[in-house]
Amino acid sequence: MKRSHAVVAAVLALVWAGVLAFVLTHGSHDKSSVDVYSELPPGFTASLQTQGVTYAGLSPVDGATVQQVLSHATTSVAAPTGADPIVLRTAFSDTAKGQTFQDRAALMVVVPQAQGGASGSVYVAFLDPLTYRLLTSVTYGGASSSP
Numbered sequence: 014m015k016r017s018h019a020v021v022a023a024v025l026a027l028v029w030a031g032v033l034a035f036v037l038t039h040g041s042h043d044k045s046s047v048d049v050y051s052e053l054p055p056g057f058t059a060s061l062q063t064q065g066v067t068y069a070g071l072s073p074v075d076g077a078t079v080q081q082v083l084s085h086a087t088t089s090v091a092a093p094t095g096a097d098p099i100v101l102r103t104a105f106s107d108t109a110k111g112q113t114f115q116d117r118a119a120l121m122v123v124v125p126q127a128q129g130g131a132s133g134s135v136y137v138a139f140l141d142p143l144t145y146r147l148l149t150s151v152t153y154g155g156a157s158s159s160p
Contacts, residue, residue: 049071049072049073049099049101050071052099053099053123054123054125054135057123057135060135060153061137061151061153063153064109064151064153065107065108065109066105066106066107066109066137066139066149066151067105067106068103068104068105068106068121069103069104069105069116070102070103070104071101071102071103071121072101072102072103073101073102074100074101074102074120078100078120079098079100081145082100082120082122082140082145083098083100083122085140085145098122098123098124099121099122099123099124099125100120100121100122100123101120101121101123102118102119102120102121102142103118103119103120103121103139104116104117104118104119105117105119105121105139105149107139107148107149114139114148114149117139117148118142119139119140119141119142119148120139120140120141120142120145121137121138121139121140122136122137122138122139122140123135123136123137124136124137124138134152134153134154135152135153135154136150136151136152137150137151137152137153138150
């Protein structure tokens with residue numbers, strides 16, 4: 014083995030050890046994922062289930078997707094002043110309405126204190142992720158139980 018090969022191997026081993034140490038020490042006390050469930054209103058899951066709607070696999074979306082959803086969504090999705098709509102990617106099933114959806118990919122828009130509703134009402138819309146067309150929506154009066 015040539016001396017230059019040994020030097021290159023030693024440098025690569027040192028760089029590899031440095032990268033490994035960096036990766037293992039950074040982010041060890043940070044959240045590895047966003048807790049999107051904590052953003053949902055109290056009683057969210059139970060309230061949807063009573064209306065025949067279930068969902069699975071929530072994940073956050075980027076700011077550009079949120080803007081696209083809100084710009085394409087119907088006026089019923091518009092949030093009142095001071096309310097921030099929550100937009101999440103999910104799969105949902107809805108067997109209570111005329112159309113039946115089973116594990117349908119969608120963008121879920123949650124609007125706490127929806128316009129035209131009573132104080133504490135929550136509007137939930139499920140939109141097609143490609144066309145932003147409304148698939149189904151639910152409004153409920155808010156609850157005190159956790160999601």
